[in-house]
Amino acid sequence: MVLKLDLDGTVHRVTILARRPHLVLSVDGRRHVIQNLDEAGDGSRRLTLDGEPVAFARADSVDGAIVRLDGRSFALRRVDAAAEASAAGGGANVVRAPMPGTVIVVHKRVGDSVQRGETIVTIESMKLQMKLDAPRDGEIAEIAAREGEGFDKDAVLARLAAPAEG
Template sequence: MKLKLRLNGTPHEMDIAALKPDLELRIDGRGHALRETGTTGALRHARIDGEDIAYHQARSGNRAFLHLGGRNWIVEFVDPRDAAREKVQGSGDIRAPMPGVVVSVEKQPGDPVTAGDTILTIESMKLQTNLLAERDGVLAEILKSEGDVFEKGAIVARLQEEEDGDA
């Protein structure tokens, strides 16, 4: 069964090719071998495609926030039912996936945005995460400023509502 995921806002297809001896994933048709090898405090260790790596991870719902190789990654597993609901609702709300503080504001109201553009950068548990536009549109408002604290699920920015084009 093909699973859908978004990596930093970009959609990908993934399926599990094998569970043993290592987890083998195919992402967009390319195979990857993965084995978790342990932890040291908050640092996790794994072997991916024969290379030893260390990373930090935080989770919120169907999202995993990784700091790996000097970069931050958001991996979101897409539940097909959620994707269908989002299309019906057309929500332009950008919500905080975890409590934290705004580190920087990258866009301003009125700016055009493309799906995957960074709107704000937040910090939670010493992990900086970019909050991305989930669709193309125009930024309607930014509800938090640099230094503002927020709770999980708080709306931090909003895109203008989509027009139907049926008029």
């Protein structure tokens, strides 16, 4: 799985290649080995990156994390694939089932306006309930499932109207 991370405004593609015996990452096609993540007594940490020792610290921020490496601080956030697709005019018009299951609650109706992240339907699969949210701002064009109805993995449960071209 490829993650897209925004590091101070520059997007990098990160793939985890291995977790054991050491963490191995591909960052923009370059392989990196991370070893010896040690906690220091003062709360800071040290790690070995490609054989070189690096001082390391991390703190959560509102939309990601602040990472400090060897005395330099960086803002880090994960790029939202749905928002990226929407911004590019991509296929963020459907809400698909991530697994087979049953619709528990339909929260919206055709014609309702929604904002990205707003819940459209709640599903249940193997006793696990999950809320499925709008992938972008828009208007509900179709609700393809009813409460109590079953569905298969990747079934389209709702569809947003195509964005108006301005």
